[in-house]
Amino acid sequence: MRKIEIKMPFLGPEETAYELVRWLVPAGAAVEIDQDILELMVDGALFQLPSPLDGVLLSREAEPGDWIETGQVLAIVAVE
Numbered sequence: 001m002r003k004i005e006i007k008m009p010f011l012g013p014e015e016t017a018y019e020l021v022r023w024l025v026p027a028g029a030a031v032e033i034d035q036d037i038l039e040l041m042v043d044g045a046l047f048q049l050p051s052p053l054d055g056v057l058l059s060r061e062a063e064p065g066d067w068i069e070t071g072q073v074l075a076i077v078a079v080e
Contacts, residue, residue: 006075017067055079
């Protein structure tokens with residue numbers, strides 16, 4: 001089993017930080033590639049961030065209300 005960090009991707013030059021609104025998947029749950037795992041507030045609109053891989057969401061590294069910057073670790077996923 002490998003542990004992979006999911007990091008906040010670059011969404012554009014207009015914003016440098018995004019508010020984490022809520023998690024859509026609890027820690028310990030299986031996730032599939034392209035499954036939405038969290039919601040962010042981006043330019044006044046909700047944006048769902050999908051998982052880039054299949055695995056198990058081991059930990060969530062940010063909480064609702066936190067401001068997230070590009071490159072920041074959001075979650076750790078275990079993959080086979």
